[in-house]
Each structure stands twice: as structure tokens, then as C-alpha cells.
Amino acid sequence: MLKSIERWLGHLVGVALAGVIHLLTAPRIIWMGSPPGARQRVYYANHTSNADTVLIWAALPPTIRRRTRPVAAADYWLKNRLRKFFGTAVFNTVLIQRDPNQRGDDNPVAQMSDAIDEGSSLIIFPEGRRNDTEAPLLPFKSGLFHMACARPEVDLIPVWIDNLNGVMPRGEVIPVPLICQVFFGEAVHMAPDEDKEAFLTRASAALEALIPVQEDDA
Amino acid sequence: MKGEMLDLMRHLAWVGVLLLLASLVSEVLAQRPRIKKFAPVARNLRARARGWWTMAGVVALFYLPGPGGVLFLFAIVSMGALRELLTLTTRHKADHWAFVASFFVVLPIQYLSIWFDWYGFYAVFIPVYGFFLLPMLSVLRGRTHRFLSRVAETQWGLMVAVFCTSHLPALLYVDIPGFEGGNLLLTIFLVLVAQSADMFQHAASVAFGKTPIAPVISQSRTWEGFALGVMAAFVLGGLLSWLTPFGILPAAFMAAAIAGCGSMGRLVMAAIKRDRGVKDWGHMNDGQGGFIDRLDSVIFAAPIFFHLTRFFWAV
Numbered sequence: 001m002l003k004s005i006e007r008w009l010g011h012l013v014g015v016a017l018a019g020v021i022h023l024l025t026a027p028r029i030i031w032m033g034s035p036p037g038a039r040q041r042v043y044y045a046n047h048t049s050n051a052d053t054v055l056i057w058a059a060l061p062p063t064i065r066r067r068t069r070p071v072a073a074a075d076y077w078l079k080n081r082l083r084k085f086f087g088t089a090v091f092n093t094v095l096i097q098r099d100p101n102q103r104g105d106d107n108p109v110a111q112m113s114d115a116i117d118e119g120s121s122l123i124i125f126p127e128g129r130r131n132d133t134e135a136p137l138l139p140f141k142s143g144l145f146h147m148a149c150a151r152p153e154v155d156l157i158p159v160w161i162d163n164l165n166g167v168m169p170r171g172e173v174i175p176v177p178l179i180c181q182v183f184f185g186e187a188v189h190m191a192p193d194e195d196k197e198a199f200l201t202r203a204s205a206a207l208e209a210l211i212p213v214q215e216d217d218a
Numbered sequence: 219m220k221g222e223m224l225d226l227m228r229h230l231a232w233v234g235v236l237l238l239l240a241s242l243v244s245e246v247l248a249q250r251p252r253i254k255k256f257a258p259v260a261r262n263l264r265a266r267a268r269g270w271w272t273m274a275g276v277v278a279l280f281y282l283p284g285p286g287g288v289l290f291l292f293a294i295v296s297m298g299a300l301r302e303l304l305t306l307t308t309r310h311k312a313d314h315w316a317f318v319a320s321f322f323v324v325l326p327i328q329y330l331s332i333w334f335d336w337y338g339f340y341a342v343f344i345p346v347y348g349f350f351l352l353p354m355l356s357v358l359r360g361r362t363h364r365f366l367s368r369v370a371e372t373q374w375g376l377m378v379a380v381f382c383t384s385h386l387p388a389l390l391y392v393d394i395p396g397f398e399g400g401n402l403l404l405t406i407f408l409v410l411v412a413q414s415a416d417m418f419q420h421a422a423s424v425a426f427g428k429t430p431i432a433p434v435i436s437q438s439r440t441w442e443g444f445a446l447g448v449m450a451a452f453v454l455g456g457l458l459s460w461l462t463p464f465g466i467l468p469a470a471f472m473a474a475a476i477a478g479c480g481s482m483g484r485l486v487m488a489a490i491k492r493d494r495g496v497k498d499w500g501h502m503n504d505g506q507g508g509f510i511d512r513l514d515s516v517i518f519a520a521p522i523f524f525h526l527t528r529f530f531w532a533v
Binding site: 176 | 297298300301302304305309311314317318320321322495500501508
């Protein structure tokens, strides 16, 4: 009973959040070579803002959104009751342990594979943390590679989020309305005999290729 | 009071008839264009005419509770326009406070002071107080790189999206002797003339255009189109003078002023788009661009029209 109320409330908050992010960022959503569809996918995106997950999630059509689960750090999302509510009831995140010593039996790749086997799509940030540098992308962690090895049939879709860090730069509390763009690229798959290094470089390049031509900002 | 309301209603009914006519003509023209090169013009006219009905419906809905409703509507429009402009400006996260202040302090104060009819304040608030406040907020964050570009572009965005735009609903609060209760018609006059002038200019450029005003920005905006557009607006203004307290000839001159400012304003906004490499300011669902794309000429004409009206006709 309590569980179902929490789920229902989570769903409601999710719809409200998607509405707020649409109002703030009026996102322009561009599907380049991979139309939104019911196929199972792993969306991998650049990470510059806490709201990245929400924006990708809100950019997906509602029917797909419901079956798409962000992958996120357990230590962050289990810190207090409010975060736990957002992490589980609103986003239904796949929670993974970042610290290998605390993992116990839970192996992140196995957790993600399980979620895929249950029929979900996933959102992951392969850089592993927020990028505060001037470089467009940090080097990818190996998670994406292991994921691609474990479930080679699943489409890996690069997603470039443009301008969201302008809406609420790190350390700020009040967001400002600015238009954002979300580019969904063409699916990437593991090539036969491809090694980790080569695959991650290729996946990273596929994401970087989505970056729109930038004006030289201050 | 009742007499005034009836009068306003009768005028609005006539505006409705005009819109209906324009819509009919546009639908017919777009269905079977007589001359091939006018086909895009006809389609553009149809898209606009359809947009006008949406606009008229929304404005009518917000006018139900009174002028304050329309003022609120334009505060939202300003917010949308400012969002589009600041998205394209030179900026850094050191400008975040200035942006927060622009959206959540400057914009509400501008519209509230119109609501309270503090003309002496809202006419100078952004050009004077905003001009000092925002660079201060940016300088406190201590980043100097491209400082002048950053503060100048933020200020310019506020001038266009908030200051200029707010002068359209401000027309509702101008006291014109003998025209009480009819101010909504002035805003309709402004929008109708500015939008029609755009269209006349477009059509005339296609038909007679030879000399582009600024070839780098647009090949389709020509001096011939500009001149004919302003002349057509002059005639239209005379024909629509019953919407205004001006009288026929002054209404015609006002309309020419609106058309001149509006056309040049459009060109200015097109130059910014060209420089930033975008086709449209925003991306609303109907493919007509954003707030600024559809209101640019009105936004630029609004302050001039407002001040001319106030200077010659208000108490």
C-alpha cells in the first residue's frame, strides 16, 4: 500500500519535473540517425550538470521514458530520505557502488545487465563524474566497454546535451531559463575483436561528433 | 461605462471581420497561387493568418480580467524572448547573478511598474537602473575576460526582450482624452500594421525587388520592398484610423513609422541570427520559430509608437 502510494507520488513528481525542465530550457530535441523507438537502448551522455539525467529523461517520449532507468551512484542517492525518494520512486535508478571495496557481490555491469534483461533502457554517463574542465569530454571509464561486451545486441546511443550547464552552473542554486539542445546520435555497437581502448575512443568520438559548432564564448 | 464597452466590442467585431477576410484570402491564395514565384509568399501569408487567430484568441482570453491580464501575458512573452536572446549572447558563469536578476528581478519590476502606471519609472528603469545594476553583479564575480561584450550583450537583451516588448501592453495604460476604454485597439493597430507591413514588404520584394538593403544578411529584403511596404502601411494606417484616436492622416503617418521601425528591427534581429549561425530564435511546435521570430517587428516598433502616441495625444 505504502509502496504503491510512493510509486504513484514518484510518477506525479516525475511528470512535474519534466514540465519544469521543459519550461526552463525549452529543449530542442534532435534525433540524428536513431529515431525514438521502443528498441532497448543504452543512452550515454556528456555530464556537466546535476540536471543532465532529468533533461535526457524529459526529452524522451513519455512511453519510452517510463521504461528508461538512469544509472547512478548509490552513495549519492541513498544519502537521505529525499534523495532516496527521487532516486527510487521518481527515476527508478539502477544504483551502483562507486567504491569497489563496498561493492560486495554487486557488480555494476551485472546490475546493468539485469536491468536490461528486465526490459529497461538505461542512461549512463561514461565519464564517471561531472566535467568541470574546458575539454568537451573527460576520458571514458571502462563501464561502457564492459556493458557493450555483456550485451552486444543493445544499441548504444550517444547523447550530447548542449547548454544545460549555463542554466545552472556548478555551485549556483537558482536556475535561469536558457534554451538547451539534446542531440541523439546514431547507434554504436562493439566491432568484432575491438579492444577496450579502441572501443572507448570510438564511442567518445561518436559523442563528440554531435557537438554543434560553437561560438567562442567568454 | 456600458457605452464604452459596447463601442470596444463593435470595433473588435470589425477587427474580427478583417481577420476573417485576410484568412479567406490567404487560404485561397495558398491553395492555388496564380503566379509561381508568389507561392512562398502566399504560404507565408497563410501561416501568419493562422497564427493571428491563435494570437487574437490568447489576447482575448487574457483581456477578460482586464488590461492586467494582457500585461501578465506579455511578461511571459518577455521571459520567452529574453530566454531566446540570452541563449545566444556571449556569457560566462560569472554572469549567472546578472542573468538571475534579469529574469527574476528586472523583468517583474518593469511589468509591475507598468501595472501601477509609474510612467516616470518604467520609462527609465532598464536604461538607467538596469544599466548600472547588472554590470555591478557581473563585476563582483571578478572575471574580466570579454567583460564589455558580456555586460553589453546582457543589457541589449534586456532592452529588446523586456523594455521594448513591455511598451506594447503599456499602451493599455496611456490616458488619451476621449479614447477611454479603447486602448486595446491601439495595441491591435500596432500589431496589425507591423505584421501587414512585413508581408507587404515581402511580397513587394519578390515582385519588384532589385537592390538588397544588406546583401550579406538577406537577399530577399530590398529597398524597393521597404519603400513599397512603408507606403502600403501608410495607406493601411489611414484605412484603420477608426481603431485610433489619431484621425486619418496622422494614423497613416503613425503606420508608416511603425512599418519603418519594424522592418529595420527585423533586419537587425536577422543580422544577429546570421552572426550566431542560427536560423530561428526559438523552436515552437508549429515551425514558425520562437517568440522573437514572430514578434521582432512589433517589438522594435512598440516603444516608438508608444512615445509618439503619448507625446501627441496623451494628457
